[in-house]
Amino acid sequence: MDIDLELEMKYIYEGNPYDYERVEYEVVRHGEQFGMNMGYLDCNDIWCSNVLAAQAGEWDIRAYIRYNHPTYGYQFVYSNVVTLEIFYPEVDNIKVDPTIVSEMEDAWNAAVNASGPGNLEERGFSIYGNTTSGSLVYEVKYGNPSPGGSSEETEIIINYTGESKVYPRNGVKFSVAWFHTHPPHRWCTGCRRTGIPSPEDNTISTNKKIPGILMDYKEFSLCYDHDLDLNTGLKTFGPGRRIYDENILN
Numbered sequence: 001m002d003i004d005l006e007l008e009m010k011y012i013y014e015g016n017p018y019d020y021e022r023v024e025y026e027v028v029r030h031g032e033q034f035g036m037n038m039g040y041l042d043c044n045d046i047w048c049s050n051v052l053a054a055q056a057g058e059w060d061i062r063a064y065i066r067y068n069h070p071t072y073g074y075q076f077v078y079s080n081v082v083t084l085e086i087f088y089p090e091v092d093n094i095k096v097d098p099t100i101v102s103e104m105e106d107a108w109n110a111a112v113n114a115s116g117p118g119n120l121e122e123r124g125f126s127i128y129g130n131t132t133s134g135s136l137v138y139e140v141k142y143g144n145p146s147p148g149g150s151s152e153e154t155e156i157i158i159n160y161t162g163e164s165k166v167y168p169r170n171g172v173k174f175s176v177a178w179f180h181t182h183p184p185h186r187w188c189t190g191c192r193r194t195g196i197p198s199p200e201d202n203t204i205s206t207n208k209k210i211p212g213i214l215m216d217y218k219e220f221s222l223c224y225d226h227d228l229d230l231n232t233g234l235k236t237f238g239p240g241r242r243i244y245d246e247n248i249l250n
């Protein structure tokens with residue numbers, strides 16, 4: 001994506017702006033004042049190329065030049081402000097990423113293997129995007145294994161720590177989605193609906209404004225003594241991509 005910034009003389013400046021030292025690029029969250037919580041882009045000169053889209057959100061960007069006047073000191077010329085929206089990754093892309101696919105399969109197998117008579121197990125993890133290498137890679141952080149017994153739910157922390165208002169020019173790690181399995185029903189009495197998020201699952205995604213991915217058996221429902229090796233499928237729920245909300249950063 002290319003954006004154009006035009007440096008414009010808004011005031012009568014003393015001296016010669018063409019004697020500027022260098023161009024600086026400032027970034028703030030859209031709507032914030034430049035000055036507080038300001039970040040900078042790493043650019044060397046009037047051309048600012050291949051800048052990493054390090055963090056999703058709406059950002060306001062402007063440039064300025066500074067030059068020194070022997071009598072009046074430093075003079076500044078600012079550009080227009082351009083608003084840029086960087087989107088969080090879509091859950092449809094996250095769920096087919098090879099790293100995530102492999103982790104989901106491992107989690108499924110772990111949940112099935114850990115389940116047994118009187119013991120339901122599910123597994124899950126939060127999914128992060130990490131841009132510190134210069135491109136987006138996905139990482140997972142497993143929640144506590146479910147305690148088994150009467151409670152089969154895995155405890156997954158969806159963590160927004162590390163995300164701030166300041167643009168992280170060197171990249172950052174940020175939450176993009178969460179994943180969990182549902183447990184087999186082989187050792188339980190009765191039947192259960194499969195492949196649908198629970199009300200609690202939906203509440204988490206709604207409150208945290210983040211997509212959820214559920215892995216479960218593909219059957220419509222499962223009853224006691226079912227085959228553990230039935231095919232699995234994925235169901236996504238919540239928003240299609242994370243929605244930034246500074247009020248729920250923690």
Ligand SMILES: [Zn+2]
Pocket residue numbers: 180181182197198201
């Ligand atoms: Zn669930």
